[in-house]
Amino acid sequence: MISFKNVTKIYPPNTVVLDNISFEIKTGEFVSIVGKSGAGKTTLIRLLLGLEEPTSGEITFRESNVLHTKRQQLQELRQKMGVVYQDYKLLTNKTVHENIAYVMAVIGEEDEKIDREVREILEITGLSEKANNFPNELSGGEQQRLAVARAIVNQPDVVIADEPTGNLDPYNSYEVVALLKKIHDNGNTVILATHDKEIINKLGERVITLDDGRIIRDDLEGKFIL
Amino acid sequence: MLITFKRVLKFAWKDFSRNRANNFAAIFVLVIPILLATALLVFQGVSTSVVSQIKEKIDVTAYFKSGATEDDVLNVKTELLKLSSEIKEVQYVSKEKALQDFTERHKDNPDFLNALEEVGGNPFLASLNIKTEAPLQYEKVTSFLTAGPFSQFIEKVDYSQKKDTIEKIFSITSSINKFGFALGAVLFLIAILVVLNTIKLAVDSSREEITAMRLVGASNWFIRGPFIIQGAICGFAALLICMVISGLAAYFLSSAVAVLVSGFNLFGYFISNFWTILLIQIIFGVVLGALASFILVRTYLKI
Ligand SMILES: Nc1ncnc2c1ncn2[C@@H]1O[C@H](COP(=O)(O)OP(=O)(O)OP(=O)(O)O)[C@@H](O)[C@H]1O
Ligand SMILES: [Mg+2]
Numbered sequence A: 001m002i003s004f005k006n007v008t009k010i011y012p013p014n015t016v017v018l019d020n021i022s023f024e025i026k027t028g029e030f031v032s033i034v035g036k037s038g039a040g041k042t043t044l045i046r047l048l049l050g051l052e053e054p055t056s057g058e059i060t061f062r063e064s065n066v067l068h069t070k071r072q073q074l075q076e077l078r079q080k081m082g083v084v085y086q087d088y089k090l091l092t093n094k095t096v097h098e099n100i101a102y103v104m105a106v107i108g109e110e111d112e113k114i115d116r117e118v119r120e121i122l123e124i125t126g127l128s129e130k131a132n133n134f135p136n137e138l139s140g141g142e143q144q145r146l147a148v149a150r151a152i153v154n155q156p157d158v159v160i161a162d163e164p165t166g167n168l169d170p171y172n173s174y175e176v177v178a179l180l181k182k183i184h185d186n187g188n189t190v191i192l193a194t195h196d197k198e199i200i201n202k203l204g205e206r207v208i209t210l211d212d213g214r215i216i217r218d219d220l221e222g223k224f225i226l
Numbered sequence B: 001m002l003i004t005f006k007r008v009l010k011f012a013w014k015d016f017s018r019n020r021a022n023n024f025a026a027i028f029v030l031v032i033p034i035l036l037a038t039a040l041l042v043f044q045g046v047s048t049s050v051v052s053q054i055k056e057k058i059d060v061t062a063y064f065k066s067g068a069t070e071d072d073v074l075n076v077k078t079e080l081l082k083l084s085s086e087i088k089e090v091q092y093v094s095k096e097k098a099l100q101d102f103t104e105r106h107k108d109n110p111d112f113l114n115a116l117e118e119v120g121g122n123p124f125l126a127s128l129n130i131k132t133e134a135p136l137q138y139e140k141v142t143s144f145l146t147a148g149p150f151s152q153f154i155e156k157v158d159y160s161q162k163k164d165t166i167e168k169i170f171s172i173t174s175s176i177n178k179f180g181f182a183l184g185a186v187l188f189l190i191a192i193l194v195v196l197n198t199i200k201l202a203v204d205s206s207r208e209e210i211t212a213m214r215l216v217g218a219s220n221w222f223i224r225g226p227f228i229i230q231g232a233i234c235g236f237a238a239l240l241i242c243m244v245i246s247g248l249a250a251y252f253l254s255s256a257v258a259v260l261v262s263g264f265n266l267f268g269y270f271i272s273n274f275w276t277i278l279l280i281q282i283i284f285g286v287v288l289g290a291l292a293s294f295i296l297v298r299t300y301l302k303i
Helices: A041-048 A071-079 A096-106 A111-124 A140-152 A170-185 A197-203 B002-018 B020-057 B070-083 B095-105 B110-119 B137-147 B160-204 B207-215 B220-260 B266-272 B274-301
Strands: A002-011 A015-025 A030-035 A056-061 A081-084 A158-162 A189-194 A206-211 A214-219 B060-064 B087-093 B127-132 B154-158
Touching (some): A002 A041, A015 A041, A015 A056, A030 A041, A030 A197, A041 A158, A041 A189, A071 A081, A071 B220, A081 A140, A111 A140, A140 A170, A189 A197, B002 B020, B002 B220, B020 B274, B060 B137, B070 B087, B095 B110, B127 B137, B137 B154, B160 B207, B160 B220, B207 B274, B220 B266, B220 B274, B266 B274
Parallel strands (some): A030 A206, A081 A158
Antiparallel strands (some): A002 A015, A002 A056, A206 A214, B060 B127, B087 B127
8 A cells, every 4th residue: 555665755955854765555454653753653644645756766556657647636535645744734713613624624625524524533532621722722732633633534545643542541552552443443444653662562563663864673563673 | 605695794793893992993084085086086187077077178260251151151161160070069150149149148238239339330250269179280270261262252260379278287187187196196106005914914813713713624715715705895885984085085176176177077977977986986995905914914824
């Protein structure tokens, strides 16, 4: 479903972030990407979304080469990926409710369905009481849960979560991971970038370990080893 | 498609009501180019009217000697009309008509009528009043009358005294016109830059929002639609303000303008050109607001 082929990313003049990376992710996999801070996890995700161009190599998502898709089609690819960004990327001028409703409106859902499912996901992520607040009126953890809610509400083919538990207490972390697991159990693909050792070790799923721009491990039932 | 359009409208309205400060500024600055455009249009209307009035006023009057018969005069009239296609109108005023006009004009003034009685009989001369298309034709007409085959009938040609005034007025109006338009164009350019800058501030403050929208896969039109409509709403609000301002200005300045430019009814002009003015205000309000948003949002859609 997703493949990176000899991908290298160098920020000028000479910051080598990813060095000749190749891997594949199949439909329905739950893949964690781990690595020290600055290892290139976020960069890898940005490349997949077409937010950055690789210096060399090829990235494909469902047979379409991310680098060579037209801008309109790129947007359609992005609609199929629910992403929790490390810095959330919330719509700051819209309320919590509207933030989630927006991504449903983007894919053209009916008003009724939007209303029902937004309420549901707010319930699940414990944000019901904050529905009419703006993102800057939320705590860090609440913002993060909103980002998660927004990423999964459309039940996209792939959920990509970049450090989705970084601001959460153990209880909420557990909840978010359980959500991701549930999505995975429904047959969707999940990519999780994190440096939370405990979460990785509990998951018992595939782990790709990045270090110094290279993949140093790729284990099917991996542990957090650095 | 329809539902998308409805959503874009809804987003636009919501964002509009949330960004009060920015929109207030945008409306305020949009008023300036709209008013300028309207003022230029009205200015052009006034100056065209002035010029055409002057053109109406400049005419040559040829007075015939009292010996000339009506046939002679009418003969000259026919010849004059043959002389040039630029001769617009030749009006014959007989001795009797001249007398009648005089008494009519001064019927409330017994001094004039007494003077007329003292002179006795009809002291007026038959005349031809000649209007031409272009002012330069007057020379030609004059020389035809004074030096041509009919010069024996002509008592005098009333033109030379007016000549200087005519030319002066022409040069003044045409330079006022040029100056006015140059000044208007410069002010206008400045106004548009101010509009662009103000809307840029509003769009810039949504920069991260636009990026986030791209990230969740929204199409460009879905993103820019609300901005364009907000620009248009601001333009429309500015247009309403300008309509009120220009309508009131036309109404209250009407009498002052009528004194300056005799016979020009500013408010009447405003009413009779209402649709043109509205069109100009729509272009420089709604279209400018929408277009500015369109251009400025584009910068942030690159991601
Ligand atoms: N636009 C950029 N220009 C130059 N260097 C960059 C740029 N973006 C990222 N980098 C560098 O690339 C490296 C990898 O960054 P990245 O954000 O991918 O790390 P990460 O693995 O997500 O780290 P963290 O766990 O802290 O989020 C870092 O050293 C960073 O400084
Ligand atoms: Mg990161």
